[in-house]
Amino acid sequence: MNSVHTIHGGIHPREEKQLSRPGQVIDAGLPHELILPLSQHIGAPAEPIVSVGDHVKGGQRLAEDQGAVSAAVHAPTSGHITAIDMQPVPHPSGLTNVCIRLTPDHADEWLVLQGLADYRSEAPDTVIAHIRAAGISGLGGAGFPTATKLLARERSAIHTLIINGTECEPYITADDTLMQVAAEQIVAGAEILAHILGAETILYGVEDNKPAALKAMREALAASDDALGQQQVVSFPTKYPSGGEKQLIEILTGEQVPSGGLPADLGIVCQNPGTAVAVRDAVIDGKPLTDRLVTVTGRAVSHASNYRVRLGTPIAHLLALAGFTPGSRQRLIHGGPMMGFALETDAVPVVKTTNCVLAPTQEELPAPPPAQACIRCGLCAEACPASLLPQQLYWYARAKDQEQLEKHHLFDCIECGACSWVCPSSIPLVQYYRAAKSHIVETRDDKQRAERSKGRFEARQERVEREAAERERKRAERKATAQQKAAASEADDPVQAAIARTKARKEQAAQTKDAS
Amino acid sequence: MLGLLTHYPLLTALTALLCLGMVFGALLGFASVKFRTEGNPLAEQINTLLPQTQCGQCGHPGCRPYAQSIADGGAINKCPPGGQETIDALANLLDIESQPLDAEHGVEKESRVAFIREDECIGCTKCIQACPVDAILGAAKLMHTVIADECTGCDLCVEPCPVDCIDMVVRKAGIAHWSWPMPASPEHTNIIATDKEAA
Secondary structure, eight states, X not given: OOOOOOOSOOBOOOOOOGXXXXXXXXXXXXXXXXXXXXXXXXSSOOEEOSOTTOEEOBTOEEEEOXXXXXXXXXXXXXXXXXXXXXXXXXOTTOOEEEEEEEEEOSSOOBOXXXXXXXXXXXXHHHHHHHHHHTTOBOSSXXXXXXXXXXXXXXXXXXXXXXXXXXXXXXXXXXXXXXXXXXXXXXHHHHHHHHHHHTOSEEEEEEETTOHHHHHHHHHHHHHSOOTTSOEEEEEEOOXXXXXXXXXXXXXXXXXXXXXXXXXXXXXXXXXXXXXXXXHHXXXXXXXXXXXXXXXXXXXXXXXXXXXXXXXXXXXXXXXXXXXXXXXXXXXXXXXXXXXXXXXXOTXXXXXXXXXXXXXXXXXXXXXXXOOOOOOOOOHHHHHOTTOOOHHHHHHHHHHTOHHHHHHTTGGGOOOOOXXXXXXXXXXOHHHHHHHHHHHHHHHHHHHHHHHHHHHHHHHXXXXXXXXXXXXXHHHHHHHHHHHHHHHHHTTTOHHHHHHHHHHHHHHHHHHHHHHO | OHHHHHXXXXXXXXXXXXXXXXXXXXXXXXXXXXXXXXXXXXXXXXXXXXXXXXXXXXXSSSHXXXXXXXXXXXXXXXXXXXXXXXXXXXXXXXXXXXXXXXXXXXXXXXOEEEEEOTTTOOOOOHHHHHOTTOOXXXXXXXXXXXXXXXXXXXXXXXXXXXXXXXXXXXXXXXXXXXXXXXXXXXXXXXSSGGGGSXX
């Protein structure tokens, strides 16, 4: 287990991690207003259970999770619900979404929180229900609801839990800081997760550019009473993107997650250290997820640091704390420089997936130069951590050749941006892949819908024909009975009888005339 | 018999050919009975490429009849809901040159669904009879409503409504349906602003 493996490709961008002074946490305090989007996670948006004007306490549930893949939203402090409306949210589209707006009353009154006294004696489902009730979704960046991810234990036997403390993206130091200041909580959270999953081994993967975090984690492990057996902190060489779930699994175990598969297929589940702490807080203290660590950094802020921020805090509030002086054509980035996206406004709130707010100067992170033609140098293929052929994917994405894109495993792309970073022609490769992916998903959707409409159309057609045939049959039946009746009654038809009588009389008259 | 064959090599060849012909003929005859395809497989293939909106904008009563007309050599550019993508797919399947959409039959619009303003509905059932996919629920003198997931956005219910209470709304609106746009291709990027007019 001590040997560390290596992944294909990868890059070494400037780390810039010291800028935000990892290990130091500043409390961001309370803003004038908290904006809580109902969709801070992957999956169905939560459904509000409070109305405008309500007074809520800290930790109170404001919106219920909907369906299997969803997460609840809780009040980060006490105050009044001032609105439930469309607000700008951190999203690459820059669009608005439904948010609950809460004006704090600054009393910061909380509900009495109730944790589980001894989770080890509880059934895993009870503990998962606790995690679901706390509204926890992955704090690493993707935001997958944690309770749903833990259901992997029903799919396959899990033997290893990996706590992903890699944080390979430049600038961000939120996980690094958390490992330094809350190592015991991370270990406690990991033990809860391992208990739920039935995992015997817990691996804490940390890149070797975080010596302080490594030391803190090792000390915390030594101090823990370790009831679960094997736990280990593993350090490995720094390389982007080692923190990708599949990449980290390969580094730590040497095994590759099969294409289209999940880590659970290998008996492995990965969690972020922040998620582990949130799980610990939910299970032991009964505290829902209402705050997180956010790195505010970049050379356009004077006090780059890690802030403990209540969810819903507008990014403008954070930037003001950090001493932000916007330059001309200032860019604000949600997330890191590799996988983050530009924000159109600083009015958007911090959500569960906000690990970093980056405010770089023009010189620091210049806008990418215009893309030029691909020269087929192949650097992208060398850099791809998923061993794909980015160049081929680029051509197929431009040609919208979905069949070939899928044949070249487009869906194994983790969108890390290593290919774009090395591209000498500055082609925004990842954007092509993202567009192609959503196009393929859309096409699949349309196909399915068309198939269903076809079925319904044919069923209707059949019904219409059947009804028409039925009507025709009934009409024919009626006609037949009418004719039959007519034939049967022909004998005693008064008209016919009268005609016959007249005829007979005429004939008789003619005969008498002939005779006379 | 054997002597005759050895004496006339030509006869050997003829007999062999005759036997082969009989065997293969029997085989072909058997296959044509055993593997007979019902209907026109080409029309079926074309039909799977069509969007199944059943809107009749092509002038045919549904997608299947249009598929049949294409199979019989009709134009492939009469389907506005399918748009250019469907035309390209059809051209690819039939191995013919792709064409732009025939504007006479309508223009390509984003996918829509019918929405009944339920307060105004008088329960006349006319839209129910017009719907090609049975996506409208209701009964005489009772309010009707559209099953949005089943609606193909064909517009056929709008016309018969005597009180005009049916709206066509965009299906994929909002952030949940947003997707990354395809970047402009490098060949079309103008580094120098004044280059725009040239080329």
